[in-house]
Amino acid sequence: MENYIETSRKVSLFIYRSIVRCFITTPMRWYSNLQWHIIKEQFKEIGSNVQIAFPFCGYGLENISIGDNFLSGERLKLRAFGEWEGVKYTPQIKIGNNVNIQTDCHISAINSVIIEDNVLIASFVYISDHSHGTCDYFESLISPIKRRLYSKGAVCIGKNVWIGEKATILPGVTVGEGSIIGANSVVTKNIPAYSIACGTPARVIKRLK
Template sequence: MRIIAKIVRHLRSKLLHLLSEDELKKVVRIGKQARVTESLSIRGGEYISIGDQFYGGPGCRIEAWDSFKDFQYTPQISIGDRVKINSRCHIGAINSIVIGDDVLIGSNVLITDHSHGDNSQNELSIPPTDRKLYSKGPVVIGKRCWICENVVILPGVHIGDGSVVAASAVVTKDVPANVVVGGNPAHVIKRIVAL
């Protein structure tokens, strides 16, 4: 019985890997040695570029929306070399999201450059799912950043090279290079200095 269970697990793993590889084929540019695990989902692959040695964990969604309802957008998602994205992350763009080289992203992270509507008084009577998608600006994550578990990075944010975003932080404004930020909203906890 254990042998059969082991064979079933192995076959399931191979099938899920193949499905994930099919998802990668949707991407306009995929670097060498990119690796994904089960249930990676890609939307708008023609607007997504992924660098060398990328890793995407289970349950990740990478979405470049060029249309929603009757509105058109020009999304761009660029993921650098050696970026590691852990499980159940959601990256969604209607504008632009750039992730630099050597970035580590923990599980359950949301990175978005848009929201459902602009939260104006005029939209209060419209259900969020029926509102036009709205972007306050692109998201840029610099090189060698570490985005910890359960982080939310909101539209219009630039995170400087070498910074760490602590677990469960909500990033609503720019983060300088070489700092640790945390909290809701995220604020600088300490500066990282070279030894």
């Protein structure tokens, strides 16, 4: 009798959990899929088997290209600013094939940010080709959010690069193919191919080739 009661309890619990999944999880998945089908039409170019977790924040999607087999975690921010404070820009964000970006990453461009094939980016990574202003004294009298956006140059992340958690890639930087950027690093200058770089500012600590 006790075994029967225990079995009945487990069956009832299974049914209850299944109903909860049906009425809560499934509609959320439907909403995300519907939202994704609407958004993907706005990209400049997008490959096959692309998966972007929601919620997702994207500006200037018409200037953003994504290759095949792209995967992101939640709260990815892709921002290509065509205009800011009355100034027009011609930005591009181009992401290659087989790129994996984890949660809470922010990629922003007024010039060019290119991420080549097979790149892995950990969580909380910031990549930008611009800043608010040029560190001029008179600009410092203006609210930062009102300053003109200024690019020191394009950003390029080469093939097979691995960027560690909470790293920052600043304007005008190229990270060479096959390199590794350590967690919490701030990359202010070019990193050669097949190197390990870490620190603030990041410096090469080992060559892989």
